[in-house]
Amino acid sequence: MKPIRTIAIRGGHGLSAEISTYGAKILKLIVPNNQGEAKDIVLGFGTMDEWLQKETYFNAIIGRYANRIKDGRFSLDGKDYQLPVNNGTNSLHGGVHGFNEKVWEVVGQSLHSVSLHYRAADGEEGYPGNLDIYVTYTLTRENALSIRYEAKTDAPTIVGLTNHAYFNLEGEGSGTVHNHTLQVFADAYTPFDDTACPTGEILPVEHTPMDFRQPVRVGDRIDDPFFAPGRGIDNNWVLRKEHPDSQAPELAAVVEADGRRMEVWTSMPGLQVYTGNWVERNVGKSGRTYDVQHAICLEAQSFPDSPNHDNFPNVVLRQGEVYYARTDYKFV
Secondary structure (H helix, E strand, O other), rough: OOOOEEEEOOOOOOOEEEEEOEEEEEEEEEEOOOOOOOEEEOOOOOEEEEEEOOOOOOOEEEEOOEEEHHHHHHEEOOOOEEEOEOOOOEEEEOOOOOHHOEOOOEEEEEEOEEEEEEEEEEHHHHOOOOOOEEEEEEEEOOOOOEEEEEEEOOOOEEOOEEOOEEEEOOOOOOOOOOEEEEEEEEEEOOOOOOOOOOOOOOEEEOOOOOOOOEEEEEEHHHOOOOOOOOOOOEEEEEEEEOOOOOOEEEEEEEEEEEOOOEEEOOOEEEEEOOOOOOOOOOOOOOOEEEOOOOOOOEEEOOOOOOHOOOOOOOOOOOOOOOOEEEEEEEOO
16 A cells, blocks of 8 residues: 555634545544634544544545445446445445545645545446546635545546545534534435435425425434434435536535534535444544444535436546536535
8 A cells, every 4th residue: 555644734713624645534624613612523533544444434535436326337328337336235435445445646735725636447446437536625715625626537437526524513522413403405305215226306305304494403303214214314415506507616505513603515416414324333533432423424426326317417527528526614
């Protein structure tokens, strides 16, 4: 394995972060609340050995395709592709060894920003085309952690990237996220089958537990039988887009707890909200125990299984095209 580096970046108002070249992961994200009390709000571990062995999706860049692909199969230009199956009958988060397990290269760095590059080889985890991916983390003047994604390919392929940050606005290791409030700016969602893959339908959130158009205390909704029984939320919302053809980020969600308000702004079409339903019980970086429902992930991304549904957003990238997306986690 290549040497692993950690890069510290700083913003204003006490905002700071540490980024690792392993999985392009956010190791720390320090955010003050409205009383000036600064806490690390992402789950994680104290040593690189633990990062390598435990909960490998924590705060990582996910790819080549985030979320699930039904039966690990898709067709592109008349050719069928079979991906490794690693989540029941489906392929999840890029396969058995996705981008979250790769060592990335630093290609740019400043006090406030770091840019990372990874080249996924043709055939890696079953995906076609050599894909060059660039991810830039920036702590902006607007008090946001901004994540910019770009990718290019030398052959037709599919691309769907995200960051899988596990947030707890009360501070990592503080217990459940039940006292967080969540608002999602979406009028529709993609229902899924018994394997957690979309059926292809797009349904209204109205009169369903998926209706978070007004702020909802997470603990009041998380154990609704509509969601994973005994686990929590792991669902995709169809984001409301006022300018669907623009690449400019729009407001997708707001989470609040402990005097911290985090807005999610993204150019992506979907938002997967996941409440750490399958977090293994283990000790985190502060020496406190992590468990189920101790984090909330707000994964701005393409829809799950988009390659198999013509009515979902296009995820095909071809030679000469540039994949571009941006998500900002803004603290106000």
